[in-house]
Amino acid sequence: MGDKKAVEKAAEKAAALPSAPLSADVLDRLFTTVLARKGADPETSYTAKLYSRGTAKIAQKVGEEAVEAILEAVRGDKAALAAESADLLYHLLVLWADLGLDPAEVWSKLAQREGTSGIDEKKSRKA
Ligand SMILES: N=c1c2ncn([C@@H]3O[C@H](COP(=O)(O)OP(=O)(O)OP(=O)(O)O)[C@@H](O)[C@H]3O)c2ncn1[C@@H]1O[C@H](COP(=O)(O)O)[C@@H](O)[C@H]1O
Structure with a gap:
């Protein structure tokens, strides 16, 4: 399946979910x-x-939740990977809150990187 088709299929599936969490709103809540x-x-x-x-x-x-997510990914169990990824994100948010890191700082980093290939970014580090 081409990348474009896979993205369209994923978007259709997400839109069909009960609360359609297509954005990071759930993380903010x-x-x-x-x-x-x-x-x-x-x-x-x-x-x-x-x-x-x-x-x-x-x-x-x-770290433990990340390892559990990795193990499920390697096993190819997508349902278990989804559950472990949720555990991982929850614990990461608790870590940010504990340290007083506002998630907006992370969203901002991601937004700044939009449109910049990781390959190009790595090359610019060496220059
Ligand atoms: N999203 C989560 C969430 N995901 C995972 N977990 C808990 O994370 C724990 C992970 O299990 P583990 O066996 O790894 O943890 P553990 O038994 O403490 O392990 P040890 O480190 O003690 O060995 C379980 O108790 C899960 O219930 C979560 N607990 C809470 N939330 C969210 O946080 C909200 C507030 O929760 P409370 O603070 O409990 O009110 C909830 O309404 C949820 O929205």
Whole structure:
């Protein structure tokens, strides 16, 4: 299947999902939720439990979830990869919140890179 067809098929599938999360809106909502968990009770909030364990532990969880996602990708299990990717993104957002990094800074980096090939960007580093 050509790239264009694959992109069109993916867009059709995403549009058919119940809440059609075609944008990063869900990540922004999740970030608002995890920020609001600062100072919450670790007994009732998993996010608050993560904060109470400290930055190094949260970072370790991000690494573990990344490895789990990689393992599912190598196994070729797309459903499991989707679930592990969601775990990974959640833990990454908790890490950003813990460090006071605004997701807008990350979205901005991605926006700045739009239209620049990674190959060209790498060449410009050497120049
Ligand atoms: N998206 C998530 C989310 N994804 C994964 N997880 C939790 O992440 C944990 C991952 O499981 P693990 O076995 O790796 O974690 P663990 O048992 O703590 O492992 P150890 O490090 O202790 O060994 C599970 O408890 C999952 O429920 C999440 N917990 C919360 N959220 C979101 O955060 C919101 C706030 O959650 P609370 O803070 O719990 O209210 C929720 O409404 C969700 O929207």
